[in-house]
Amino acid sequence: MQSFPSLKRPAGAALLLLMLSSDLGVARQQPDAKNFPFPEKLSYRIEWRMVMAGSAVVELSRSGQNWQTTLNVESAGLVSRLLRVKDTYRVIGTDHFCGINSSLEAQEGKRHTSTTMLFDNSRHKLAYSERDLIKNTSNQHEIDIAPCTYEISGALQSLRQLKLETGRVITLPLTNGKKMVTAKIEALGADKITLNGKNYPTIRYEAFVFDNVLYRRKGRLFVWITDDSEHLPVQLQFQMGFPIGNVTVSLEKQETS
Numbered sequence: 001m002q003s004f005p006s007l008k009r010p011a012g013a014a015l016l017l018l019m020l021s022s023d024l025g026v027a028r029q030q031p032d033a034k035n036f037p038f039p040e041k042l043s044y045r046i047e048w049r050m051v052m053a054g055s056a057v058v059e060l061s062r063s064g065q066n067w068q069t070t071l072n073v074e075s076a077g078l079v080s081r082l083l084r085v086k087d088t089y090r091v092i093g094t095d096h097f098c099g100i101n102s103s104l105e106a107q108e109g110k111r112h113t114s115t116t117m118l119f120d121n122s123r124h125k126l127a128y129s130e131r132d133l134i135k136n137t138s139n140q141h142e143i144d145i146a147p148c149t150y151e152i153s154g155a156l157q158s159l160r161q162l163k164l165e166t167g168r169v170i171t172l173p174l175t176n177g178k179k180m181v182t183a184k185i186e187a188l189g190a191d192k193i194t195l196n197g198k199n200y201p202t203i204r205y206e207a208f209v210f211d212n213v214l215y216r217r218k219g220r221l222f223v224w225i226t227d228d229s230e231h232l233p234v235q236l237q238f239q240m241g242f243p244i245g246n247v248t249v250s251l252e253k254q255e256t257s
Helices: 077-082 152-159
Strands: 040-048 051-063 066-075 085-093 099-108 111-120 125-132 137-144 169-175 180-195 198-208 220-226 233-239 246-256
Touching: 051 077, 066 077, 066 152, 085 152, 152 169, 152 220, 180 220, 180 233, 180 246, 198 233
Parallel strands: none
Antiparallel strands: 040 051, 040 246, 051 066, 066 085, 085 099, 099 111, 111 125, 125 137, 169 180, 180 198, 198 220, 220 233, 233 246
């Protein structure tokens, strides 16, 4: 079964959680102390083909002058019976969410891997390491990166600091540890999203990361972020085509401290 695993790796996704910002073609807004970013915990429901496929919990907290994002993704129901998934992803980013370091422990069926990324921003290099904990094998390499390069969750957090007009397109340097690309995101327009009986006025974005951009797989990624001071990512949808189809990630609960 290929559907759910494609969602939960930082290079793939349930991590959700994508995307993005750049200072190309649009001026960065200065963060307001009363607005995002702030420490929070967001709980999401993952649905595949109209059934519960898993859950994702994203926690944002301060780490000195930097920000730490922790993502826990776990499969549920039918997906767990077909392929159990339990992933933990942690990343430290700068005050603007540029990458500093990240780690992923992924348990997916019979696979169990540990992956790290270390961003050397002074040298504009990224050191990537992946270890197979079952086979006891490892792979390391180094790639060139831009002065401020995002991994996938940092890109989403950075997008939350912006408010783009409909039709505006921005780009940013984005990496999955295997390559760095200049990814594009477009503000498509205003949508109203209803979740658990609550209406959210949102801006819908499309992040162009599939089709041999960051990921080889064909697909589309849409992100809905509230049009208010909190800029909550209330919904993401992966449109992957046959045989996977659509996977929707919807906000269930927000907790702030």
